[in-house]
Amino acid sequence: MTHLTIDVFWLDFGLYWLLTLGRILIDPHLPARLFDPERPAFRAQRWEADGDFYREHLRVDRWKDYLPTFAGPNGFSKRHLDSIDPAYLSRFIRETCRGESNHVRAIGSVVVMKLWTPFDLWLFVLVIALVGNLPFIIVQRYNRPRLQRALALTERRATPEITSGEMEPGLA
Template sequence: MHYVALYSAIWICFHFGSGYLAYLLPNAAIGRLPLVNASYSWENDGKFYEGLGIRTWKDRLPEAGAFFPGGFSKRRLLRQDASYLGKFVLETSRAECSHWLTWGLSLTFFAWNPWEIGVVMLVYGALSNIPFILVQRYNRARLRRTLRIIERQTRGARPVRRGMDT
């Protein structure tokens, strides 16, 4: 039973440690990470994730983006201007990075446990992080689609010329 407590404590450290590391990463570094910034055609602007029923369960997951001072909560969309949406996109990448890192840390269990325990920890890492990764990818795809629409509208907007009154 003490192993359960030990492994639980290790996982808590992995989750918060990965979150803190992602929190500390400069925005430019987050923006250059290919895994969390690439969009794939099969994602179809987030429609792939909708096929997984993500709209029915995504809001049930905890959101800890604002856990650290100055962090960014992704629970609710507060504004719809391009600057805010761009920051939101960046923060979905940061959160996804944190969850990939947490899952990756599950491999450390193979270094000091029998392989069976390592497999269990790898599966736990997947089950506890993949839903969050999917939500970040879904939200980022939708936010990018919205940003493209705003950009098109901004480019298409022409100044109104008023005639001179005589």
């Protein structure tokens, strides 16, 4: 490796972490609407089968708990489900969108670095970014449909069903 290549690597490395720090500090202050789970980027695709693809083919349920978590300045931990309250579940779902967005943008920042980075070095940096971010994206996309099902179930249980003018037994 030439001296210039090493300098470019450290430039990319420093810029990557500077942008990461920026996302960590700025994301909690961005409008919640940017992380709406109904936005097309966050909706489950048909091929994902509501997260089953990740469980069946990537066995995400076996390794996801080994990934580190970062609550960030907003203090919302996604390590464990702390409540089944609809407001909490809605926030948890939105935070999975925020987390996914953060990791996708981390990869995107490396794509932009191609403008000044020699191809072989850029490819190396891209692989590092993919290895460091894809597992987190996969976990968010695996968990979100499960959380959305839990939210729907919780909301259904909280809303009494009225049939023939009477409440369903056990819901009163």
